[in-house]
Amino acid sequence: MKNFKGMVLCFGVLGAILGGCQRSEPAKFPQQPITIICPPAPGGVSDLLTRTLAASAQKVIQSPIIVENKPGGANAIGLAYGARAKPDGYTVTYLVAELAILPHLKLSPLTIDSYEPLARTNFNPAVVTVHTDSPWRTLEEFLKEARKQPDSIAVGNSGTGSIWHLSAASLQTAAGVQFKHVPYSGAAPAVQALLGKHIQAVCVSYTEVQSQVEAGTLRVLAVLDSQRDPLLPETPTATEEGYNVQIGAWGGLALPKNVPKPVLDTLMAAFRQAYQDPEFVQRMQERGVRLAWLEGEAFAGFVRKQSEQNQKIIAAIELNPTAHDVGASFFPTLLIGAIVVLSAGAVWQGVRAGTQAPPVEAIDHRSRAWGAVGWTLGYGILFGWLGFLISTTLYLTGMARLMGQTSVLRAALFALMSVGVFWLLFVYLLRVPLP
Amino acid sequence: MEQLLNVYTMGLLVASLVAGILIGALPGLTATMGVALLVPLTFWLEPLPALLTLMGVYVGAMYGGAIPAILVRAPGTPAAAATTLDGYPLAQQGKAGLAMSVSCIAGVIGGVFSTGVLILGAPTVAKFSLAFGPAEYFALAIFGLSLIASLSERALLKGWLMGALGLLIAMIGLDPITAIPRFTMGQPELLEGAAFVPVLIGLFALGEAFYQASMKPKPQASTPGWGRSLPTKEEMKQIVPASLHSSVSGTVIGALPGVGGDIASFVAYDHAKKLSKDKQAFGNGSLEGLAAAECANNAVTGGAMIPLLTLGIPGDSVTAVLVGALMIHNVKPGPELFQKQPELVHALFWGLMIANLLILPIGLLGAKGFAQIIRIPRHYLLPLIVSLCVIGAYAMNNSLFDVGVMMTAGLLGWCLKRYGFPLSPLALGLILGRMTEENLRRALILSEGSPLIFITRPIALGLLTAALVSVIYAAIRARKSRLPAQENNLTTE
Structure with a gap:
C-alpha cells in the first residue's frame, strides 16, 4: 500500500502541473473556458500550433482555453463539429487546408462561408x-x-x-x-x-x-x-x-456563423495579441512553421482563392488515373469471395462432423446476457445525451443489480465511488473532455 | 552524465513512467495521446529532462498496456492484443501475479535489448530499414497474415475466415490509392476507417464481458486468486530464451517506419510458438507466449527510436509526436544529430536504458496494487469494465461514433466467442489490412504492373518464402494433431 501512496503523491504533483491554468476575475465575455477544436490528431504541427497559441491567448483573455482534437474523416469531422457548434464564441475552430479541398472531392459540404473567419495563422x-x-x-x-x-x-x-x-x-x-x-x-x-x-x-x-x-x-x-x-x-x-x-498547407482560426460582433472582436483582439507573444513566435520558428497572419475578410478571400485553385487542379488531373493500379474494388471483391468460399467450407465441415453442441456454460444465463446487452446499449445512447456523470452512475447501479447485487443502496454507492475515480482520472488528471 | 544522474531528472523519469503505465493501462488512452498531452508541459524544462519525461511516458505506456490485457482481457494499447492470448488465461487460472511479473520481466528484457541495439548499431539498422520499399512492406504484411495459420491450428478454416473478415473490416474508409470511399455508408466518421482501438476494445473486452455475463458464476472461478508472483527458476528458463529472440523481432520491426508493436508482438508470439517444446500451452496460458508478446512490444520502443534519431523519420505515431517535441527543444533529429549533439544523444540513450530498467521495480511493486482489480466481486467488476470500455472508446478521438463502433465490435466479439471462432486472426487481419493493400498497389504502380518486383527483390522474396513455409508447416501440424483428436473422440463415444 506504501507504493500506492507514492503513486498518489506522484499523480498529485503531475495533476498540479496539468491543472496549472489559472482562473481569475471573469470578464464580460469569457464566463467559462473556451474550446479550440483542432481537427488533426495530437502531435502534428496543427496540434502544436493550436496548443501553443491557446497557452498564450489564455494569458491575454484571462480564461482557460482548452484544445480538443477531433480527428478522422480527412479532417472533415473536426471541421463539421466546429461549424455546427453553438455560436456563442466558446467554440473556436482551427481550419486546415482540407477545408478548401474536401468539397471538390465531394467529401464535405463545408466552405469558408460556413464559418465566421477570424484569421489565418500560418502558410x-x-x-x-x-x-x-x-x-x-x-x-x-x-x-x-x-x-x-x-x-x-x-x-x-x-x-x-x-x-x-x-x-x-x-x-x-x-x-x-x-x-x-x-x-x-x-x-x-x-x-x-x-x-x-x-x-x-x-x-x-x-x-x-x-x-x-x-x-x-x-x-x-x-x-x-x-x-x-x-x-x-x-x-x-x-x-x-x-x-x-x-x-x-495553411491554417487559421474561425468561429461558427452568427457569433455576436462584440464576442468576435474580443476573441480577435486576444488572438492577435497572443500571436505576437515572443514565446509563441519562437516555438513556431523552432518547429519551422511559417507564420502568416491574415485577418477577417482577407483570410476568407485567401481561402476562396485556394478553393478555386484546388478545384481547377482536381478537374485537370482526374484523381484516379494511376496506371497499373488494380483499383479500389479489387481487394474487397477478393475478400468477399474468400469469405463466401470459407464460410461454405466451414458449414460443410460442420455438417460432416455432425452438429456440435454449443458450450454448455455459455447458454446458462441467456436472460441475464440479454439484460447486460440491453443495459449497455442504453448506456451507449445515454452517454452522449445525459453526459458521462449521470449515465455512468445509472448504468453502474443498474448493472450491479442485474449481476446479482441485491442492495440498491450498495450498488448506488459503488456506482458513485467508481464515477468519482473515473472523473478524477480521465477528466481531472488527463484532461479528456468527456460529454 | 551528471545532467542525467541527478535526483531531479530521475524523479521526473519515475513520475513519467508511472504516468505512462497508467495511460497505457486505461483502454483508449494510447502512448501517442499521453506523450502529446505532455509535450506542452515540457516547454519549461531543459531539453534532456523534457525528452526523458516524454520517453518515460512512451516506455511506461508500452508496458502498461499489458495490465488490463492480462487482468480483464482489454488490450490497453493495440500492441497488447497478443498479450491477451496467454495473459488472460493465466489470470483466469489464478496466476495473475505470475503473469504480471513475467510480462514485466520480459518487457524489461525487450526494452533493454532494443536500447542496446540503438546505442550500438543505430546507423546500420537505419540503413537496413530504408531498403524497405512497397514490395518489402507488402511481403512483410503477407508474412504477418501467414501467422493466422499457426494462430488457429485447431480450426484452420475458421481462422482463415476470421482473418478475411478482419481484412474486409480494414477496407472500410477511403481507398488508399484512389481516395474513393468504401463501405462508409455515407458516414464521414468512417472515411479513415473504423477506429482501431475502439474495435479492439470492443472485440476483446466488451465481447468477453457479455460472455461472462451470460455465464452462471462458478463458486470459485468467479474471483480467481492472485497466486504467487515471482517465477521459479524453471519458469525463468522458459521466459528468457523466448524473450531474447522476441527482442530481436521487436527491435527490427520497430525500426521499420510505419510498422509498430501490434504486428511485432504477433510475429514474436508465433515465433516463440514454433520454437517451443510445449506448443499445446499456447493460447491456454503459456508463459513463453506471454513473455514473447510483451517482450516484443517493449522492444519496439528502442527500435522505433532508430529511424527517428538517425533519419529524422518517425516509425510510429508516438515517435511522430516525439519529433515535434525534439524540434521544440532545438534537437533536430536526423543524420547530423550524432555529430552535432553527441552528449545529448548519449545522455538520451542511457536515460532510455535507465527508464527501461526502472520498469522492473515499478512494475513488480505496482503489479500488486493493480491486481486488486481482480479481487473486485464479479457483479462490480463487469459493469466497471464495460463503462471503462465506453469511456475509453470515447476518449480516443472524443467521438460518440467510436462508442457505437466499440459496441458493435463488442456484440460481434461476443457472438464469435460464443460459437468458437478465434478472435486473434480477426485482429491480425484488421491490423494488417491497410498495409497489405496499400503496399501491393503502390509496388505495382512503381513496377508498372509487373509482379516480378516481389520476386526480384531479395528481402521481399525471403519474406514471401517464409510466409509460404509458415502456412505449409501449420497445415501439416494441423493434420497431425487432428488424427489423435479423432481417436479421442472415438474413445469418448
Missing part, C-alpha cells in the same frame, strides 16, 4: 525535393527529365487528394509534364521512400525534409511560392523559374 508552401544522389540540381533539369517521357518520375505524396498531391499536380499542369503520383499515408512515409530511393521526388512542406536537407541527403529544387522562404534564402521560387505555382 507553409510546398517544396520540390529530390535525393542528392539524383542528377537534378535545378527545377528546370528535373522538369526536362520529366518532359522526356510521361510517367517516368515517381513523385510521392501524403495521400490522393491531399494538399501535397495537389501541389505536385499543380506543378505538373504548369510545366506541362506528367508525373507518376504515388500516394503514401502521410508526408513522413513519402520522405522515407525518397530516402530509400523508391521514388524520385516529393512535394511537401519544408518542415518535413529540413533535417535531411541540412544533412545533405536531400536537395530542395524550388519553393512553390512567389516569395523565397526565409529558411531557404538560396532556393529559387517556382515563380522565378517561370512557373506560376503558389500552393501549400
Whole structure:
C-alpha cells in the first residue's frame, strides 16, 4: 500500500502541473473556458500550433482555453463539429487546408462561408525535393527529365487528394509534364521512400525534409511560392523559374456563423495579441512553421482563392488515373469471395462432423446476457445525451443489480465511488473532455 | 552524465513512467495521446529532462498496456492484443501475479535489448530499414497474415475466415490509392476507417464481458486468486530464451517506419510458438507466449527510436509526436544529430536504458496494487469494465461514433466467442489490412504492373518464402494433431 501512496503523491504533483491554468476575475465575455477544436490528431504541427497559441491567448483573455482534437474523416469531422457548434464564441475552430479541398472531392459540404473567419495563422508552401544522389540540381533539369517521357518520375505524396498531391499536380499542369503520383499515408512515409530511393521526388512542406536537407541527403529544387522562404534564402521560387505555382498547407482560426460582433472582436483582439507573444513566435520558428497572419475578410478571400485553385487542379488531373493500379474494388471483391468460399467450407465441415453442441456454460444465463446487452446499449445512447456523470452512475447501479447485487443502496454507492475515480482520472488528471 | 544522474531528472523519469503505465493501462488512452498531452508541459524544462519525461511516458505506456490485457482481457494499447492470448488465461487460472511479473520481466528484457541495439548499431539498422520499399512492406504484411495459420491450428478454416473478415473490416474508409470511399455508408466518421482501438476494445473486452455475463458464476472461478508472483527458476528458463529472440523481432520491426508493436508482438508470439517444446500451452496460458508478446512490444520502443534519431523519420505515431517535441527543444533529429549533439544523444540513450530498467521495480511493486482489480466481486467488476470500455472508446478521438463502433465490435466479439471462432486472426487481419493493400498497389504502380518486383527483390522474396513455409508447416501440424483428436473422440463415444 506504501507504493500506492507514492503513486498518489506522484499523480498529485503531475495533476498540479496539468491543472496549472489559472482562473481569475471573469470578464464580460469569457464566463467559462473556451474550446479550440483542432481537427488533426495530437502531435502534428496543427496540434502544436493550436496548443501553443491557446497557452498564450489564455494569458491575454484571462480564461482557460482548452484544445480538443477531433480527428478522422480527412479532417472533415473536426471541421463539421466546429461549424455546427453553438455560436456563442466558446467554440473556436482551427481550419486546415482540407477545408478548401474536401468539397471538390465531394467529401464535405463545408466552405469558408460556413464559418465566421477570424484569421489565418500560418502558410507553409510546398517544396520540390529530390535525393542528392539524383542528377537534378535545378527545377528546370528535373522538369526536362520529366518532359522526356510521361510517367517516368515517381513523385510521392501524403495521400490522393491531399494538399501535397495537389501541389505536385499543380506543378505538373504548369510545366506541362506528367508525373507518376504515388500516394503514401502521410508526408513522413513519402520522405522515407525518397530516402530509400523508391521514388524520385516529393512535394511537401519544408518542415518535413529540413533535417535531411541540412544533412545533405536531400536537395530542395524550388519553393512553390512567389516569395523565397526565409529558411531557404538560396532556393529559387517556382515563380522565378517561370512557373506560376503558389500552393501549400495553411491554417487559421474561425468561429461558427452568427457569433455576436462584440464576442468576435474580443476573441480577435486576444488572438492577435497572443500571436505576437515572443514565446509563441519562437516555438513556431523552432518547429519551422511559417507564420502568416491574415485577418477577417482577407483570410476568407485567401481561402476562396485556394478553393478555386484546388478545384481547377482536381478537374485537370482526374484523381484516379494511376496506371497499373488494380483499383479500389479489387481487394474487397477478393475478400468477399474468400469469405463466401470459407464460410461454405466451414458449414460443410460442420455438417460432416455432425452438429456440435454449443458450450454448455455459455447458454446458462441467456436472460441475464440479454439484460447486460440491453443495459449497455442504453448506456451507449445515454452517454452522449445525459453526459458521462449521470449515465455512468445509472448504468453502474443498474448493472450491479442485474449481476446479482441485491442492495440498491450498495450498488448506488459503488456506482458513485467508481464515477468519482473515473472523473478524477480521465477528466481531472488527463484532461479528456468527456460529454 | 551528471545532467542525467541527478535526483531531479530521475524523479521526473519515475513520475513519467508511472504516468505512462497508467495511460497505457486505461483502454483508449494510447502512448501517442499521453506523450502529446505532455509535450506542452515540457516547454519549461531543459531539453534532456523534457525528452526523458516524454520517453518515460512512451516506455511506461508500452508496458502498461499489458495490465488490463492480462487482468480483464482489454488490450490497453493495440500492441497488447497478443498479450491477451496467454495473459488472460493465466489470470483466469489464478496466476495473475505470475503473469504480471513475467510480462514485466520480459518487457524489461525487450526494452533493454532494443536500447542496446540503438546505442550500438543505430546507423546500420537505419540503413537496413530504408531498403524497405512497397514490395518489402507488402511481403512483410503477407508474412504477418501467414501467422493466422499457426494462430488457429485447431480450426484452420475458421481462422482463415476470421482473418478475411478482419481484412474486409480494414477496407472500410477511403481507398488508399484512389481516395474513393468504401463501405462508409455515407458516414464521414468512417472515411479513415473504423477506429482501431475502439474495435479492439470492443472485440476483446466488451465481447468477453457479455460472455461472462451470460455465464452462471462458478463458486470459485468467479474471483480467481492472485497466486504467487515471482517465477521459479524453471519458469525463468522458459521466459528468457523466448524473450531474447522476441527482442530481436521487436527491435527490427520497430525500426521499420510505419510498422509498430501490434504486428511485432504477433510475429514474436508465433515465433516463440514454433520454437517451443510445449506448443499445446499456447493460447491456454503459456508463459513463453506471454513473455514473447510483451517482450516484443517493449522492444519496439528502442527500435522505433532508430529511424527517428538517425533519419529524422518517425516509425510510429508516438515517435511522430516525439519529433515535434525534439524540434521544440532545438534537437533536430536526423543524420547530423550524432555529430552535432553527441552528449545529448548519449545522455538520451542511457536515460532510455535507465527508464527501461526502472520498469522492473515499478512494475513488480505496482503489479500488486493493480491486481486488486481482480479481487473486485464479479457483479462490480463487469459493469466497471464495460463503462471503462465506453469511456475509453470515447476518449480516443472524443467521438460518440467510436462508442457505437466499440459496441458493435463488442456484440460481434461476443457472438464469435460464443460459437468458437478465434478472435486473434480477426485482429491480425484488421491490423494488417491497410498495409497489405496499400503496399501491393503502390509496388505495382512503381513496377508498372509487373509482379516480378516481389520476386526480384531479395528481402521481399525471403519474406514471401517464409510466409509460404509458415502456412505449409501449420497445415501439416494441423493434420497431425487432428488424427489423435479423432481417436479421442472415438474413445469418448
